[in-house]
Amino acid sequence: MSIAPDHDTRVRPAATREEDYLWTLNFGPQHPATHTTLRLVLKLEGERVVDAMPEMGYLHSGFEKIGEHLTFNQYVTVTDRMNYISPMANNVAWHHAVETLLGIDLTPRCKVIRTIVAELARISDHLLCNGAVGLDTGAFTFFLYGFYQREVIYDIFETLCGARFTNSYTRVGGVSHDFTPLVIEKIRTFLRTFPKTLNDMERLLTRNRIFVDRTKGVGVLTKEQAINGGATGPVARASGVTRDLRKDEPYLAYADYDFQICCAAAGDCYARYLVRMQEMRESLKILSQAIENIPAGEVNVGADQRVARPTKEQVYSTIEGTISHFELSMSNRSFEVPYEESYAAIEAPNGELGFYVVGDGDDTAYRARCRPPSVLHFSLFPQLIRGHTLSDVVAVLGSLNIIAAELDR
Amino acid sequence: MTTDPSPTADILDTLVARFPGLETSAYRGQTRVVVGEPASFEVLSFLAAAGFDLLVDVTCVDYLEYRGATRRYGLVYLLASTATPRRLTVRVFVDDPEPAVRSVVGVWRSADWLEREVWDMFGIRFVGHPDLRRLMMPEQFTAHPLRKDYPLQGRGERHNFPVLTREDG
Numbered sequence: 001m002s003i004a005p006d007h008d009t010r011v012r013p014a015a016t017r018e019e020d021y022l023w024t025l026n027f028g029p030q031h032p033a034t035h036t037t038l039r040l041v042l043k044l045e046g047e048r049v050v051d052a053m054p055e056m057g058y059l060h061s062g063f064e065k066i067g068e069h070l071t072f073n074q075y076v077t078v079t080d081r082m083n084y085i086s087p088m089a090n091n092v093a094w095h096h097a098v099e100t101l102l103g104i105d106l107t108p109r110c111k112v113i114r115t116i117v118a119e120l121a122r123i124s125d126h127l128l129c130n131g132a133v134g135l136d137t138g139a140f141t142f143f144l145y146g147f148y149q150r151e152v153i154y155d156i157f158e159t160l161c162g163a164r165f166t167n168s169y170t171r172v173g174g175v176s177h178d179f180t181p182l183v184i185e186k187i188r189t190f191l192r193t194f195p196k197t198l199n200d201m202e203r204l205l206t207r208n209r210i211f212v213d214r215t216k217g218v219g220v221l222t223k224e225q226a227i228n229g230g231a232t233g234p235v236a237r238a239s240g241v242t243r244d245l246r247k248d249e250p251y252l253a254y255a256d257y258d259f260q261i262c263c264a265a266a267g268d269c270y271a272r273y274l275v276r277m278q279e280m281r282e283s284l285k286i287l288s289q290a291i292e293n294i295p296a297g298e299v300n301v302g303a304d305q306r307v308a309r310p311t312k313e314q315v316y317s318t319i320e321g322t323i324s325h326f327e328l329s330m331s332n333r334s335f336e337v338p339y340e341e342s343y344a345a346i347e348a349p350n351g352e353l354g355f356y357v358v359g360d361g362d363d364t365a366y367r368a369r370c371r372p373p374s375v376l377h378f379s380l381f382p383q384l385i386r387g388h389t390l391s392d393v394v395a396v397l398g399s400l401n402i403i404a405a406e407l408d409r
Numbered sequence: 410m411t412t413d414p415s416p417t418a419d420i421l422d423t424l425v426a427r428f429p430g431l432e433t434s435a436y437r438g439q440t441r442v443v444v445g446e447p448a449s450f451e452v453l454s455f456l457a458a459a460g461f462d463l464l465v466d467v468t469c470v471d472y473l474e475y476r477g478a479t480r481r482y483g484l485v486y487l488l489a490s491t492a493t494p495r496r497l498t499v500r501v502f503v504d505d506p507e508p509a510v511r512s513v514v515g516v517w518r519s520a521d522w523l524e525r526e527v528w529d530m531f532g533i534r535f536v537g538h539p540d541l542r543r544l545m546m547p548e549q550f551t552a553h554p555l556r557k558d559y560p561l562q563g564r565g566e567r568h569n570f571p572v573l574t575r576e577d578g
Contacts, residue, residue, distance in 0.1 A: 057545035062561075064530075065554060069561055100437055227462050227491050230519025241491050243463075248494035339476060342437050343487055343498065345465075356485060358470055366475060371466040371487070379522040408545055 021045055025390070029058045033136055033394040036404030038378070040393065047389045052382045056375075056407050063409040067368030071334070072098045072172050075368065080166035082370065083406040085128050086121035087167050088157070089348040095170040096251060097355035098365075100344035102337060104173050104307060108295040111253040113179055116187065116290050117160070117169060118252070118346070119283040123194075124153040125349030126234075126276040126283075129401040133273055134205055136394035137214040142204045149197050156186045172335070173308035174300030187291050191284060198280060206277065215269035219384040219396035222267055229383075230376035233351025235400060238275045239267035245347035252346075256293075257286045269399040307335045334363035341367075350374060350401055374400075374407040420459055420497070428452055441498040449501040450511040453486060457516045461488035461497060464517035467524055469531045473557035482508050482533055503533060512538040530555035 027033075027040040034040075041053040063082065067075050072095070079094040080087040092114050099106065106114075131146035154164040161169050161177045169176055205211050221231065226239040236243060244261040246254040262278040264271035300308035303324040314321030327333045337359035345354025351373025360366035377400045384396050421440065425431050428451070432443040444452045457464075465487040472478035480502040488497045503510055512535035513520045524535040525544040532553035535541055543550065550566060552559055 057543075057547070060545040062554065065561060103437065225518075228518045230464055230517065230523075232463075232465075243491045243494075340436050341470070342439055343466075343485075343496075352465065354466070354487075356466065356468055356487070358475075360475060367470045369466070369468045369470075369485075371468075375522055375526070376519050379519070 022050060027393065029055075034397065034404075035132060036402070036407075038402065038404045038407065040381070040397075042385075042390070042393065044390060047391075049385050049388055049390060049393065052385050052393075054378055054381050056378065056404070059404045059408040061409065064368055064370060067365055067370075069364065071363045072365065073363075075365070076170060077166065077168045079370075080168055081405055082372065082409060083125075083348065083350060083353070083374070083403045084165065085401075085403055086125035086349045087165065088117045088121035088169055089125070089346065090353065091167060091170040092118045092121075092252075093344075093346045093348060093353045094355055095172055096346055097342070097344040097357050098172055101340065101342045101357045101359050102172070102307065102335070104301060104305060106173065106252075107298050107301060108253070109178075109297050109299045110174050110301075112290050112294050113175055113299060114170065115253045115257075116179075116287060116294075117157075117167075119286050119290070120153050120156065120187070122283050122349040123280050124150045125401075126280050129349075129398070130201075130273055130276050133215070133269070133395065133398040134211065136398045137211055139205055139208065139211055142201055145197055145201050145204070149194060152190055152194075156183065156190060159183050159186055171300070171308060173305060178299045179294065184291060184294070187287065191288050191291065195281075195284065198277075198284075202277060206274070212270060214392075215273060215395055215399070216266075218269045218388055218392050219399065220266070220268045221380060221384055225380070225383065226267070229380045231351070231380060232373050232376070233347065233349070234262075234272055234275045234279060235351060235373075235377050235380075237262060238264045238271040240265045245345060245352060249345075251344075253290065254286075257289045259283075259285050269395050272399040337361055337363060343371075345371065348373065350403070350406070351377070370406075370409055372406045372409065374402045374404075378402045378407055420456070420461075420495075423459070424452070424455065427455065439496065439498060441500055443500045443502070446501055446503050446510055449484075449499075450513065453488075453499060453513050454516050456488055456497065456499070460490050460492065463489040463491050464513070464519045464523070465489050465496075467513075467520055467527060469527045469533060469555075471531060471555065471557045480504055482531060484510060484527070484533065486513075507534070508532065509534040509536055511536050512541075514538055529553070532556065 022043050022045050025042045025044055027042055029037045029039040037058040039055040042049055043051040063078050066078055076091050076094055079090040082090050127146035127150050131143035134142035157167050158164045160183045161167055221239045223240040226236045226241050242261055242263055247261055259282045262275045264275050303310045303314055303320040306324050309328055310321040310324050315325045341358040343354055343356045345352045354371040356369035357365050358367040434441050468485045470483045472481055472483055482503045484501040486499040501510055512524055524538055527533050528541050529543040529546055530553055
């Protein structure tokens with residue numbers, strides 16, 4: 001190995017092999033700096049990492065198998081538990097995939113509402129990810145600043161749908177709760193107060209000497225490696241890949257808003273931090289445009305499409321509403337699902353989160369494959385850490401934002 | 410609604426000219442190509458060279474109980490391009506008793522863990538994969554849990570795993 005610094009050849013007998021100087025360290029599955037349940041077996045020479053062997057599966061709960069036994073609306077509760085840092089984004093991704101398979105066109109109001117919750121989820125995800133990078137490199141205040149704002153977003157979600165953490169907010173063809181004036185007011189307050197915290201956070205860390213030294217030039221991922229290794233989201237964009245599904249394949253209402261894709265060229269941990277910080281500002285831009293322009297009208301698709309439950313008023317006063325309510329309530333009559341399959345993805349905070357859904361006539365997926373961004377990012381870990389020191393492991397791991405629940409499913 | 414923003418027609422024409430007999434279909438704007446197992450590696454490397462530089466996903470569907478299905482396992486390769494926003498789905502069908510297909514790790518590194526997951530969950534062997542171990546299930550596990558003939562509640566494997574106590578840990 002040429003990575004290690006030059007050794008004093010006088011003390012090393014010529015006959016010993018290189019491996020004799022290596023030692024193995026087991027990192028995880030239960031370790032505060034892995035944040036979630038994942039394991040690394042590190043091969044070290046002194047403090048320098050010669051090789052790393054990532055292992056996963058400690059949190060495997062058969063989500064994809066469960067997806068073949070729960071209906072499209074029930075499975076949303078399982079998607080909450082995939083990337084539990086931003087469950088709203090998972091909800092949106094899952095029902096986006098189901099609606100693509102069924103060919104449902106959402107109402108304009110629903111599109112905007114889903115865009116708003118997805119962007120709030122992105123902010124809360126980036127706050128935790130960057131906060132954790134700061135925490136692991138010794139910046140505790142930064143983490144608390146971020147976590148306080150996450151609480152504000154949790155409060156918004158609680159007002160919106162009653163759940164703070166596992167929201168299960170979307171439904172096929174709509175959402176579980178429409179926006180109320182109170183929710184809109186809380187989001188407006190957040191949009192007013194959050195930029196100040198974001199500025200404070202940037203002042204705390206972006207030019208902090210210790211943080212910059214710990215992250216700059218550490219864990220460099222080149223553009224070629226990023227594309228070839230399947231990296232998406234902020235990890236790929238920090239390496240110069242200008243791919244953002246919100247721009248490239250505009251879904252929901254993203255085509256209507258003015259925002260930019262945040263990219264960096266360096267590809268190191270610091271670049272990933274910067275991209276995430278900047279993406280929060282772009283999300284704020286999207287949110288402030290969206291919250292002031294929520295279209296009026298129904299939030300769920302109409303009774304004629306027979307996928308979303310009609311309102312009580314429709315059930316009692318229209319024949320379409322009564323029939324639709326009856327059909328959706330009976331277990332032997334559900335909505336029509338084609339014998340087809342399709343893939344649809346959204347730009348989740350972590351990268352491309354997609355679902356490959358196979359329909360077989362009833363409202364349970366025949367196959368519900370989740371394309372998790374974390375798996376591909378975690379598989380990049382060995383090539384990022386080789387040659388760095390043991391203390392850089394947490395910086396690299398944190399900047400990849402690997403969520404084991406999404407990794408293992 | 411996801412639509413194919415930049416049609417893949419030009420690539421498809423070259424592909425069909427190069428490999429005659431490919432079945433293509435489209436659903437909801439997504440183009441799919443069905444490739445026979447012997448040619449899968451050539452077609453996929455051709456597509457990688459033709460601009461599909463991002464392998465988004467490798468997964469599989471077990472069509473054991475599917476209406477009208479004649480072949481059991483349908484592999485799904487989701488390809489995308491980072492330069493232009495276009496996608497293509499490549500399907501490769503394999504059957505029991507020895508489902509196997511050539512690995513594409515040499516073309517896209519991202520296939521490494523994705524193929525390991527398919528091997529783990531469906532038992533499809535990827536010939537030429539450098540390190541085809543299980544990705545999620547423990548090494549002692551013998552079944553492939555996402556196959557349709559594997560029950561939702563498992564077969565009780567968990568109770569038979571050796572327990573590591575504090576004393577012998």
